[in-house]
Every structure is written in structure tokens, then in C-alpha cells.
Amino acid sequence: MRPERRLLFFVAAAAGFAAFLVWGLTGLPAFGHYRGPYGYLIDRLTVHYTHATGLVSAVNFFFRGFDTVGEEFILFVAATGLATVMRGLREEENEVSGGEAVSAGVSVPRTSDGVRTLALLLTGPTLLIGWWLTTHAQTDPSGGFQGGAVMATAVVLIYLAGEYLKLRRADPIVVTDSVEAVGAAGFAIVGLFGLVAGGTYLAEVLPLGKHIGAVNAGGTIPLISLCVGVEVMAAFLLVVSEFLGQTLVLKGALDS
Amino acid sequence: MRAPGTLDPLLPLVVVVPLLVAALLAALSALISQHRRVLDLVAIATSVAVSAMLVVLMARTAGGVAVYWFAGLHPRHGAAIGIDFAAGSLSCGLAALTAVLVTASMVFSWRYFETASTWFHSLMLVFLAGMVGFCLTGDIFDLFVWFEVMGVAAYALTAFRVEEKGPLQGAYNFAITNSVGAYLSLLGIGLIYARTGALNMAQIGRALGHGRPGSLVVVAFVLVLVGLITKGAIVPFHFWLADAHAVAPTPVCVLFSGVMVELGLYGVARVYWSVFGAGLGHRSAITAAFLALGILTALVGAFFSYRQRHLKRMLAFSTISHAGLFLVGFALLTPLGLAGAAAYVIGHGLVKAALFLCVGAVLHRLGSVDESRLHGRGRALKTTGVVFTLAALGLADLPPFATYLGAGWVGDSASSHGAPYVTAVVMISSILVGGAVLRVAGGVFYGLGDPPREDPRLRQGATEERSETSGDEAKVPLTMTLPPLVLVAAAAAIGLLPHLGSVLQHAALQVEDEAGYVKTVLGGAAVHHLSALSPKEPTAVRAIDLESGFGTAAGALLLALGGLYYRRLPGLKRLRPARVVADTFDRLQSGVVNDYLTWLVFGVACIGGALAFSLR
Numbered sequence: 106m107r108p109e110r111r112l113l114f115f116v117a118a119a120a121g122f123a124a125f126l127v128w129g130l131t132g133l134p135a136f137g138h139y140r141g142p143y144g145y146l147i148d149r150l151t152v153h154y155t156h157a158t159g160l161v162s163a164v165n166f167f168f169r170g171f172d173t174v175g176e177e178f179i180l181f182v183a184a185t186g187l188a189t190v191m192r193g194l195r196e197e198e199n200e201v202s203g204g205e206a207v208s209a210g211v212s213v214p215r216t217s218d219g220v221r222t223l224a225l226l227l228t229g230p231t232l233l234i235g236w237w238l239t240t241h242a243q244t245d246p247s248g249g250f251q252g253g254a255v256m257a258t259a260v261v262l263i264y265l266a267g268e269y270l271k272l273r274r275a276d277p278i279v280v281t282d283s284v285e286a287v288g289a290a291g292f293a294i295v296g297l298f299g300l301v302a303g304g305t306y307l308a309e310v311l312p313l314g315k316h317i318g319a320v321n322a323g324g325t326i327p328l329i330s331l332c333v334g335v336e337v338m339a340a341f342l343l344v345v346s347e348f349l350g351q352t353l354v355l356k357g358a359l360d361s
Numbered sequence: 362m363r364a365p366g367t368l369d370p371l372l373p374l375v376v377v378v379p380l381l382v383a384a385l386l387a388a389l390s391a392l393i394s395q396h397r398r399v400l401d402l403v404a405i406a407t408s409v410a411v412s413a414m415l416v417v418l419m420a421r422t423a424g425g426v427a428v429y430w431f432a433g434l435h436p437r438h439g440a441a442i443g444i445d446f447a448a449g450s451l452s453c454g455l456a457a458l459t460a461v462l463v464t465a466s467m468v469f470s471w472r473y474f475e476t477a478s479t480w481f482h483s484l485m486l487v488f489l490a491g492m493v494g495f496c497l498t499g500d501i502f503d504l505f506v507w508f509e510v511m512g513v514a515a516y517a518l519t520a521f522r523v524e525e526k527g528p529l530q531g532a533y534n535f536a537i538t539n540s541v542g543a544y545l546s547l548l549g550i551g552l553i554y555a556r557t558g559a560l561n562m563a564q565i566g567r568a569l570g571h572g573r574p575g576s577l578v579v580v581a582f583v584l585v586l587v588g589l590i591t592k593g594a595i596v597p598f599h600f601w602l603a604d605a606h607a608v609a610p611t612p613v614c615v616l617f618s619g620v621m622v623e624l625g626l627y628g629v630a631r632v633y634w635s636v637f638g639a640g641l642g643h644r645s646a647i648t649a650a651f652l653a654l655g656i657l658t659a660l661v662g663a664f665f666s667y668r669q670r671h672l673k674r675m676l677a678f679s680t681i682s683h684a685g686l687f688l689v690g691f692a693l694l695t696p697l698g699l700a701g702a703a704a705y706v707i708g709h710g711l712v713k714a715a716l717f718l719c720v721g722a723v724l725h726r727l728g729s730v731d732e733s734r735l736h737g738r739g740r741a742l743k744t745t746g747v748v749f750t751l752a753a754l755g756l757a758d759l760p761p762f763a764t765y766l767g768a769g770w771v772g773d774s775a776s777s778h779g780a781p782y783v784t785a786v787v788m789i790s791s792i793l794v795g796g797a798v799l800r801v802a803g804g805v806f807y808g809l810g811d812p813p814r815e816d817p818r819l820r821q822g823a824t825e826e827r828s829e830t831s832g833d834e835a836k837v838p839l840t841m842t843l844p845p846l847v848l849v850a851a852a853a854a855i856g857l858l859p860h861l862g863s864v865l866q867h868a869a870l871q872v873e874d875e876a877g878y879v880k881t882v883l884g885g886a887a888v889h890h891l892s893a894l895s896p897k898e899p900t901a902v903r904a905i906d907l908e909s910g911f912g913t914a915a916g917a918l919l920l921a922l923g924g925l926y927y928r929r930l931p932g933l934k935r936l937r938p939a940r941v942v943a944d945t946f947d948r949l950q951s952g953v954v955n956d957y958l959t960w961l962v963f964g965v966a967c968i969g970g971a972l973a974f975s976l977r
Contacts, residue, residue, distance in 0.1 A: 106956050115959045121966030125973060129580020133555050141558040142440050150442060154434075171373075171431040171444045175494065175506035178380055179513050182487050185387065186517025189480045190529070193522070283388045286483075290384035293377055305433040306373035 155243075155309070157326050158318035162242035165250075166329040170307045173329075174292055177336055181289040184340035188282070191347040216265065224266040232259035239334030243323030249330040253337025260342055264349070281343045288336025292329055299325075369421065371414045372429040372446045375456065376494045376507075378414075382407045383486035404482040405467050408489060412460035415493070419453040423864070425888060426871060426881045428499065439883050441561035447499025447882050449871035450864075451703060455627055456496040458707060459620045462714050463489045465848055466612035469718050471840040473612060473725060481521060488514035488616065492624055499882055501550055501585075501636060502560045504628065505543070508588065512539055515621060519609040531608030534954045538601040541958060542591030545965070549584030552577055553636070562635040563882035566875060569640025579976050582637045583969045586629060587961070593625030594684045596658040597964045600957040603665075603950060606677035611721030614673060618680040619714040623706045626684060630691045630699060634872050643694060643894055646975035650968065651692030656786050658685025663793035665950070667924075668943065670813055672720045672730040672801060676713065679756065679794040683709050686787055690771040697774040697898040699869035700862065705767025711852035712755035712762060715845035716798065719749040722841045723805070732801055737808030744842045746806030752849050753802045757795025757917035758787075760910040763856040768913070769906030770862065774898060784909065791913045796920030803925050810925025862900025870897065 106114065134140055151163045165173050239252030299308035307325075314322035321327075386393070386400060393399050421427060426449045430436075434443025448456075467485060474481065491511030498504050516539075520532035554560060556577055557568040569578060591598040602622070606614050633647075641647060662682030669675035683705070690702025720730060722745045729735055739746055755762035768787045775783035803809040855861065871877075873893035880886045949956075 106951065106953075106959070111955060111959055115962065118959060118963035118966045121970060122962050125580060125583070125966060125969035128576045128973060129552060129584075130577075132575050132577025132580070133552070139558070140556075143442075143554075143558045143560065145558075146437065146440055146442055150437075167432060168434065168443055169502075172503055172506045174377075174380070175491075175503070175510050178383075178487055178490070179506070179509050181384065181387075182484060182510065182513045182517060185480055185483060186513065186520070189484075189517060190520045190532075193520075282390060286384045286387035286390075290381055290388060293381050293384065296373075296377065297381075299432065300370060300373065303433065305368055305429075305431065306370075306377065307432040309432065 152317055155323050155326060156313040156317050156319075157243040157323035159241070159243050159245050159247065159323070159326070161246050162248040162326055162330060163323070165248060166242065166326045166333075167307075167309070167324075170296070170329070173333070174296065174307075177289050177292055177333060180337065180340050181285060184285060184343045185282075188343055188347050191351055195350060221266045224262045228259050228262045228266065231262060232256060235259055235334075235338075239330055240327060241320065242330035243326045244318055244320060249333025249335075250337055252330070253334040253339075254341055256334065256338040257341035257345070260338070261345055264345075281339050281346065285336055285339035285343060288332050288334075288339055291332030291335070295325055295329055295332065368429045368433075369418070369427050371418050372427060372448065372497060373431070375411050375414050375418070375460075376490045376497070379407055379411055379486040379490040379493075383483040383490070386486075387480075387483045400482050401467070401471055404486060405464060407486060408460055408464040408467060411489065411493065412457055412464060415453055415457035415460055418448065419450050419457055422448055422450045422453050422871075423867070426878060428882050428885075435885070436561075436564075436883050439564075441500070441559065441564050441883070444503050445499040445561065445882060446497040447563070447878070448497040449868060451699075451868040451872050452496045452627075452631075454703070454868065455620070455624070455706070456493045458710050459492045459496070459616075459624070460489060462616055462619045462710060462848075465714060465718070465844040466615040468840055469615075469721060469844050470612045472838045473721060473841065474610070481518075484514050484518050484521070488518060492620060495624055496627065499562050499635075500560050501553070501562050501565065501632070504562075504632075505547055505550060505588075508546070508592070508628070509543060511621065511624070512536075512543060512592070515613075515617065518613045519605050521610055521613070528608040530952070531604040534952070534957060535601045535605035537954045538598075538957050538961065539588075539591055541961060542588040542598065544588075545584045546586075546588030549581045549586075552581040552584065556581070561882070562632070563879045565636050566639055567879050567883070569637065574641050574976055576973070576977070578637065578640050579972055580969065582641060583965065583972060585632055585637075586968070587965055589625045589628040589632065590654075590688075591625070591961065592622065593629065593688070594622050594658075594662075594681045595626075595654055595688060596661045596681070596685070597960040599658065599662070599681050599684075600950060600960060602681060603674050603677040604952060606680075607671060607674050611673070611717055611724060614676070615714045615717045618676060618717060619710040622680055622684050623687060623710065626687050626691065626702075627706075629688070630702075630872060633691075634875060635878055639875055641976060644976060646972065648692050648694055650971055650975075651688055652780065652783075654968070655685045655688035655692055656783075658682070658688065659786055659790040660685070663790035665946070667793045667797040667920075668947070669797065670732040672723070672732060672735075673717075675732075675797055675801070676716055676720065679798065680713060682790045682794050683713075686768070686771065686790065689775070689783055689786070690767070693771070693774050693778055693780070694873075695774045695778060695895040695898065696866050696869040696873055696893060697770050697900065698778075699872060700865035700900070701767050701770030701772075701774060703767075703865050703869060704763050704770060704861065707855055708755065708763030708765075708767055708852050711848045711855075712752040712764065715748060715752040715848040715852075716756065718841065718845040718848070719745050719752065722837045722845075725841065726837055732804060733812045733814065735805045736812030737804070739806040740808060742806065742837055744846070745837055746802070748842070748845045748849055749806060750799070750802040752845065752852075753795060753798040754914055754917075755849065755852050756791070756798055757914045758791045758910045759914035760907050761856040762852050763861075764791075764852070765906065765910030765913075766856055766861065766902070769902070769909065770900065772909065773903075773906070777898065778895075788909060788913050788916070792916040792920055795914065795917030796924065799917055799921035800924040803921055810922070811928050813924070862902070866897055866900055867891070 157163045235256030238247040242248035296307040300306045302310040309324045311324040429446040431444045494507035516536040557565045594602040666678035687702045690698045758765040758768045772784035870891045874891045877888035
């Protein structure tokens with residue numbers, strides 16, 4: 106289709122679609138009139154089942170834990186798939202340049218001292234916040250997904266403070282791959298403990314802790330949160346490293 | 362049979378085992394990536410184990426839907442608090458077919474890829490787990506999660522060989538179109554959650570109950586549908602499929618065509634019967650809408666299939682055509698219609714997988730997938746040629762391939778429910794599709810007739826395929842001839858099974874028994890007498906089924922010979938299909954994702970408008 110025609114066609118179709126959607130939305134309950142019952146049930150049962158007060162994590166890692174296993178593997182496959190595609194592209198670039206890694210000859214401007222100092226100063230606190238979020242799924246609205254992303258940010262800050270290329274020489278990618286996979290497997294293995302010791306997959310097998318809302322409450326929730334945190338951090342780092350590597354290749358191609 | 366209340370541990374294991382093995386292979390990649398055969402063996406052993414477990418589950422669930430509550434969270438006062446798997450024998454059977462095809466394509470890959478990193482095996486196993494989870498789940502959000510697992514794995518597998526521009530473009534169109542469809546599905550799930558406060562399919566179905574559906578339910582149904590029929594390649598949501606098939610590695614195409622598309626349509630049936638059916642009131646408008654979509658898809662797919670010279674695209678369009686026929690089987694809302702669709706899915710899945718594997722062998726040996734360039738060059742590939750021809754006949758509904766039973770039952774059920782023209786549609790589309798593939802069989806493997814004119818569009822793409830495999834192997838290895846042979850034999854053997862019809866119809870009835878499903882899932886009760894909207898119909902193979910099967914295959918053969926020899930027949934030399942019309946249609950498949958999305962929005966508006974006016 107020619108772009109102008111497509112635009113006309115799209116506008117007409119989208120108008121029909123929008124009308125249909127709005128017609129459906131009029132059937133929603135009024136704002137603030139949640140009817141339940143799922144939300145109310147979870148609200149009432151969480152503390153009884155888990156001794157955890159981090160309700161969101163209790164939903165993510167216990168009541169709907171199996172969804173989260175799937176979601177974790179979506180992230181795993183997405184990061185892995187991206188890495189596969191990017192590495193394929195990079196190998197191609199390398200072949201073009203005659204086997205030498207293009208990034209070897211790239212002149213990357215030095216990071217300014219201001220940026221490096223700030224990045225260094227922020228690294229510690231960021232890592233701490235990430236760690237806190239990852240390990241406090243059972244007590245507060247936090248958990249491994251958020252925590253993992255923040256911890257990955259801390260590592261990116263280190264990249265920024267040092268020079269990425271120098272760090273890359275140490276090749277963290279192979280390690281990142283493995284760590285990511287271990288994180289993904291971890292959750293699935295915790296579920297197997299449930300099958301072996303508790304009778305059903307993902308069944309609670311650890312003591313719930315005496316005090317409701319304490320750091321040691323929540324049974325498997327903190328353990329699962331940790332696995333998820335590791336997985337998310339590694340997946341983010343993998344993606345960031347691949348993109349940085351790609352940027353260097355593109356830069357190299359532009360320079361030469 | 363297990364006592365009621367106990368949970369079958371095989372149900373979670375068929376998903377968890379492939380996931381774990383995938384993660385472990387990736388975790389150990391630094392150690393084992395040098396040992397290619399270890400990877401192959403572990404991956405194949407895993408999918409064989411999953412197939413075996415699913416066959417056991419299929420037998421166990423014949424007596425009733427098996428329910429598994431994760432973390433042991435049984436429902437409280439009839440409301441689900443956790444996630445369940447709720448699998449009948451149809452779900453388990455489809456999942457078993459998936460696992461068998463995954464096994465076949467991994468055996469095929471043994472020699473097909475010169476180098477295969479850990480990624481390929483990990484991605485395949487996660488893809489398998491996603492498809493199996495999608496089949497077995499009883500929770501609509503969980504359905505979406507596994508739908509996305511299989512989606513993301515499929516995008517990555519399409520772009521797996523990325524040395525050329527083609528795979529990335531195909532994967533891009535595939536990912537964008539299917540992701541937009543999936544987001545609309547998620548929006549639909551959100552709407553239905555807002556109304557019912559439930560994610561368990563049985564619970565939503567019960568809450569929507571009977572009576573007038575209201576606007577929200579109609580809109581939620583259509584939105585949930587969009588993601589599923591996009592995956593199911595229903596016109597006008599189908600454009601991504603040919604692009605993805607043309608560029609994906611052949612062993613991956615086996616799974617896309619053999620089961621992934623079918624899973625999308627299984628999802629339609631599952632969501633309809635467990636969630637929306639009662640709420641929408643099973644009115645004839647539903648049947649009419651799905652019949653129209655199915656018939657349109659069957660004919661459009663068949664037409665495009667016949668026009669292709671690119672073998673993988675030809676098979677891809679044939680899948681679209683068959684997807685339309687499967688949707689027709691569901692649209693009748695009868696147990697026999699669904700059973701027919703199931704038989705068709707099994708037969709088609711096996712022969713289509715065999716066809717793709719043969720094309721893979723041709724590509725491996727001769728380095729091309731262009732019908733004109735390959736003309737007569739396949740003579741040396743004797744086994745592959747025979748298997749390809751048999752599979753092509755199976756695709757044309759030749760008895761005893763299970764496809765003829767599927768075609769027959771869908772046609773029978775349609776005739777007795779006021780849609781006698783369905784039989785004609787099934788025959789026409791099977792003749793076109795079978796004719797196209799038999800033309801390839803005759804031309805490529807036996808050098809019959811004249812080579813078709815070169816398709817200018819294929820010239821640039823000809824090298825595209827090289828990257829998959831070197832294309833000049835001296836001999837087709839056993840790992841490439843055996844899997845398709847076994848699959849074709851299985852398609853014929855299944856068609857000969859006694860009682861296949863009654864077993865499948867019973868499985869279909871399990872799906873369509875809405876009240877029984879709710880009782881089993883939420884009440885924990887075993888249901889002994891299945892009852893559905895529409896009663897069972899006789900499944901004995903009738904003479905007319907055999908006749909139309911042989912008739913279709915004969916028609917396809919004639920069409921194939923016509924395609925090969927028409928230039929030698931005096932009167933027919935100038936007879937060309939209306940070129941202008943055909944070219945206009947060809948241009949619709951533009952490869953531009955913006956076009957595809959415009960069609961998608963247009964499709965939603967049309968289906969939505971039609972159902973809004975008829976169900977309101």
C-alpha cells in the first residue's frame with residue numbers, strides 16, 4: 106500500500122476499532138467500585154498463608170508463582186534471543202573487517218571526571234537499594250524484579266565510572282549468561298522442592314517464621330525473590346552489554 | 362484413574378522439565394558448547410521424555426479432566442485463589458503432538474546445522490514448554506503467560522540465523538504483529554477481570570453465566586480473540602506467517618506450521634467453551650462469523666499457496682488455508698466438528714512437518730527452495746522424493762491419511778447443521794493446496810513437465826537460504842530422511858486407528874461440556890456423563906468420506922499435472938489466470954509491517970462491528 110492510502114485506510118479502521126472499544130468500556134464497573142472476589146480473597150488470605158506483609162510479592166511469588174516462573178523465562182528467552190541476534194550481527198561485522206574485532210580500534214572519548222566521580226558515588230547506594238529491594242519482598246512492596254533492575258543499574262554505573270572497553274576485556278558476558286540461566290533455573294528448582302517435600306509444585310516447604318512481616322517470614326518468598334533478582338540483574342546486564350558492544354561496532358563502522 | 366482430590370505430578374513436570382533443562386544447558390554453556398552431540402542428546406532426550414509423559418496424561422485424562430492446583434492452593438468456597446492446570450485428553454493430545462514434532466525437528470537438526478550453539482537447544486526447549494503450558498492451563502492469565510513464552514521463543518528462533526538481512530525482517534514482522542495481537546488479548550483479559558474479579562477460566566465462565574452478554578463481554582471476547590487468531594493465521598491477521606516461514610530455519614518452520622498456528626486456534630476453542638460461550642449465548646451469529654472467517658481464510662490461503670514458487674512460502678500459505686478449515690470445524694460448535702478439526706490438526710501437523718523436513722533436505726543438498734531452479738534436480742534424492750510425494754497426497758486428504766477423516770467429519774457435521782457448502786470449500790482448498798505441493802513433487806523430484814517460469818521476486822532471495830546450511834552435501838543423512846518418513850507413516854497409521862472418531866469426539870465433548878468443566882475444576886467433582894450444547898453424531902467412516910477423500914486427491918493430482926504440462930496443451934497455452942487480479946493480490950503481501958497492522962486493526966473493527974450488532 107502507498108503510505109497516503111494506508112493512512113486513510115488506517116484512520117477509517119482505527120475509528121471503527123475505537124468506537125467498538127469505547128462501547129465495551131461503558132460496561133466497566135464505575136471507578137473505585139471493584140467487585141472482587143479475587144482481590145478481596147488474596148487480601149484476607151495472604152498473611153494466613155505466608156506470614157508475609159509484602160502483598161504484591163506474595164501474589165507474584167506464591168499465589169500466582171507459576172505465572173512468574175513463565176514470566177521469568179520470557180525474560181530469559183528475550184535476553185538470550187537478543188544476545189543471539191546481536192552476536193550474529195557482530196560476527197558479520199567482524200568478518201567484514203577481516204577477523205579483527207572492530208571495537209579494538211575504536212577511539213572512545215574519555216569520560217569526564219565529573220561523570221566518573223558522580224557514578225562512583227552513586228554506585229554504592231544504588232547497589233544497596235537494589236539489594237534491599239531484592240531481599241525484602243516478604244515485608245514491603247518490593248521484590249526481585251525491581252531489585253534486579255536497580256542492581257543492574259549499579260553495575261552500569263561502574264561501567265560508566267571505569268571505561269566499558271577495559272571492563273569488557275575481562276569478558277563478563279559468558280559469566281552473565283550463566284548467572285542469568287542459574288537465576289532462571291533457581292525459581293523452577295525451588296518449585297521442585299515443593300513437589301518433593303510438600304506434594305505439589307511450588308508448595309510452601311520452608312518455615313513461615315514466627316513474626317508476621319518479619320524479614321525471616323514468608324517461607325520461600327525471599328528465596329524466590331533472590332533468584333528472580335539475580336536473573337533480572339543478569340538479563341539487564343546482558344542486554345546492556347550487547348547494546349554497548351553493538352554501539353562500538355557501529356561507531357567503528359562510521360569511523361573507518 | 363486417580364482418586365479425586367489427588368494431583369497428578371506429571372502435569373507440572375511436562376512444563377518444568379524442559380524449562381529446567383533449557384536453563385541448565387544455558388548455565389553450562391561455557392563447558393558444553395564444544396560438545397555439540399551432548400547438547401543434541403540431552404535436548405532430544407528431554408523432548409522424548411516430555412512426549413512420553415504427555416501420552417500417559419492423554420490416557421489418564423480420557424476418563425475426565427485432570428486438575429492441578431499449583432502450590433496446593435485449592436479453591437475456597439468455589440473461588441480459585443491459585444493457578445490451575447485443567448487438562449482434558451484433547452489438550453494433552455495436542456501437547457503430545459507438539460512434543461513429538463519438537464523431537465522430530467531436533468533429530469533432523471542433528472546434521473542440518475553445521476554449528477549450533479547452546480542457544481538453539483535452550484530456545485527450542487523453552488518453546489516446547491511454552492506450547493505445552495498453553496495447552497494445559499486452566500487460568501486465562503496463565504494462558505497469556507505461556508502464550509508469550511512461546512511467542513518470544515518463536516521470534517528468537519526465527520531470527521536465529523542472522524547473517525542475512527532476511528531473517529531479521531521476517532522475525533521483525535512476526536514479532537510486531539503478534540505482540541500487538543497479544544497486547545489486545547491482555548487488554549481483553551483486563552476487561553473481563555474488571556467484570557468478574559476472576560482469572561480462572563471456569564470461574565469466569567460461571568460468573569458470566571447465561572443471558573444477555575452486554576457490551577463489555579463482547580468487546581473482551583473479541584480482544585482476547587485477536588491475539589489467538591493472529592497466531593492462528595486467520596485472514597486478515599495472517600500476513601506475518603509467510604514472511605516468518607520464508608526466513609526461519611526449516612526445523613523451526615516444522616513447529617510453526619505443524620503446531621504453533623494450530624495452538625492459536627485451540628486457544629480460540631478453549632477460551633470460547635470455558636470462558637465466553639455461555640455468556641455470549643451460543644447464538645448462530647457466532648457460528649456465522651467464524652464460518653465466514655474460516656472459509657475466507659481457507660480459500661485465500663489455498664489461492665496464494667498455488668501461486669508460490671518459493672517452497673517454504675508455498676507450505677506456509679497451505680498452513681493458512683488449513684487454519685481456515687480448522688476454524689470452520691470449531692465454528693460449527695458441535696462435538697463432531699471439533700473432533701474433525703482435531704483429526705485434521707493431527708494429520709496436517711504430521712504431513713506438513715514431513716513436507717518441511719523434506720524441503721529442509723532439499724535445501725541442505727541442493728541449496729535452493731525455488732521450484733523453477735530445482736526442476737528435475739531432486740531425482741537423486743529418492744527417499745526424500747517418495748516421502749514428499751506421500752506427504753503431499755496426505756495434504757490432499759487421500760485416505761488413509763488422518764486428514765481425510767478430518768475433512769470428512771467437518772463436512773458431515775456442517776451438512777447436518779445447515780452448511781452443506783462447507784464440504785465444497787474443504788475440497789476446493791485441499792485440491793488447490795495439494796495440487797501446488799504435488800506439482801512440486803512431480804517437477805522437482807521426477808522432472809515431469811516444464812519448469813515453471815522464474816519468479817523475479819525469488820532471484821534476490823535465492824541466496825538468502827544459503828546461510829542455514831552449506832547446500833552441497835554429498836548425501837542426505839539418515840537423520841534427515843528418517844524423521845519425515847516416520848511422521849508420514851504415523852499420519853497414515855492414525856487414520857487407520859479403529860475408534861479414532863469416537864475417542865476424538867469424546868475428547869471434543871470434554872471441551873464443550875461447560876457445566877461439567879466448572880464442576881470438575883471448582884467443585885472437585887468427577888463428571889461421568891458429559892453433556893454439551895450439541896449432541897454426539899455418528900463417527901463411522903462412511904463411503905462418502907472415502908469418496909470425497911479420493912476425489913480430492915485425484916483433483917489435486919490433475920491440477921498438479923495441469924500445472925506441469927499446461928504449456929504443451931494447444932488450447933491452454935494462452936489460458937492464464939487473470940494476471941492483473943492475481944498481481945494485485947500478491948501486492949497485499951508487501952512485507953511492510955505497517956500494512957499488516959493496518960489490516961489487523963481493520964480486522965478487529967470488522968469482527969467487532971459484526972458481533973456488536975448481532976449479539977448486543
